Amino acid sequence: APAGIVGFIGNEAVAVFRIRVGREMNSAALIADGYHARTDGLTSLAVVLGALGVWMGFPLADPIIGLLITLAIFGIVWQSARAVITRSLDGVEPGINEQIYHAAEHVGGIERIVDVKSRWLGHKLHTDLVISVDPSKSLTEANAIAASLRRELKGHLPSLGNATIQFDDFGVEAAPRAHDHGHDHHHAPDPFKVESEIATGLLEIVDTAGGERMRFSIRKHERGLKAVVEIKRPDHVETLPLVASPDDHHSLQSTVAPAEPHEFDAILRLSSDEGSIDLPFRMEEPDGHRH
Structure with missing residues (x-):
């Protein structure tokens, strides 16, 4: 039992450290590795709780606790696997694009965001935007708007590595x-x-x-x-x-x-x-x- 408790505490400490560093680095792989350590800790805890239940006269405690820990492990595995698979398919978290739209609201001169495509490349977020501005604005003014948007995006998304901003030429090139x-x-x-x-x-x-x-x-x-x-x-x-x-x-x-x-x-x-x-x-x- 003492060994199981020590194993749980040690694995949980490793899990917390890896998950925290993984989130700071925006590394889905390191976060998943942290959850893996957490499942090892839960396994050790299950052994301790099962043995304690049997010692107290509840022989079914061991399989019941084992099933509960198994369900918890399935939940943890699903959470980490979903994040890794999403990134491997060039997906991003739902809140990312919401932050991009929110950042654009702080920049004057943007009529609307026409299109947004975001993806993770390693630990950095890359996004491609198409924005609509007043066609009467000069190229210099439009580029200044794009530069302001990049600054806002960096402020809202510290993990942003690159933002490619294009202008919607609808109407400008129509004739x-x-x-x-x-x-x-x-x-x-x-x-x-x-x-x-x-x-x-x-x-x-x-x-x-x-x-x-x-x-x-x-x-x-x-x-x-x-x-x-x-x-x-x-x-x-x-x-x-x-x-x-x-x-x-x-x-x-x-x-x-x-x-x-x-x-x-x-x-x-x-x-x-x-x-x-x-x-x-x-x-x-x-x-x-x-x-």
């Missing part, structure tokens, strides 16, 4: 995107800004490798989004279903080119699992390019 593939097409109508509960984004006519297409670049949307453009022509209605790009589900595009002229009244029909809405709009070609 030039019609020339992505080098086609000599310089009279695309101004894009239509879509603002609705179902989806927000930009609807425009762009040049692609396969020719002109109607493209809906989505900023945010509800689940199950579908989009159709109906163009009112003098003698008929031209229907252009927009389908998701295989490389980017935030981009819906027609499979055929919209007919000329590119000056028309139309309706963008949006539907999702939550409902539907019709958004009327008009596209006009720039002066000097009308057909």
Whole structure:
């Protein structure tokens, strides 16, 4: 019995030390090793308690205490295994991203965080952020906002090793995107800004490798989004279903080119699992390019 008590105290001391140092270093492996030492200590304690129960005249004390200690060990193993497996799969604790959003609230000039991806590399946290700022701001001003955000992130997350911050270019590059593939097409109508509960984004006519297409670049949307453009022509209605790009589900595009002229009244029909809405709009070609 004395040996069991000494074994429990010694293993628990080692466990507390390893867990504390592991948390300071953000080492999931060292923390798991500390929990391993704790299970060894519980095993020693089970022997002592079982022997004490039998000595007091309770022969079932040994198996009962053994089962209880086994359940405790299972709980400890699950806790440590979950942390190690999460990190091995590039996962992070739920509170990490909440801290990132909280840090961004302390930085002026950030309209919203578009995307956050965080992961552990060794003992250091690495995060990739996409933020939205006022498009009218200069590059110098935008970089100053990013630098302020990095300082806030470091203050909220001492384990942060690196923060890669990119700017959401939505809307900034919208007009030039019609020339992505080098086609000599310089009279695309101004894009239509879509603002609705179902989806927000930009609807425009762009040049692609396969020719002109109607493209809906989505900023945010509800689940199950579908989009159709109906163009009112003098003698008929031209229907252009927009389908998701295989490389980017935030981009819906027609499979055929919209007919000329590119000056028309139309309706963008949006539907999702939550409902539907019709958004009327008009596209006009720039002066000097009308057909």
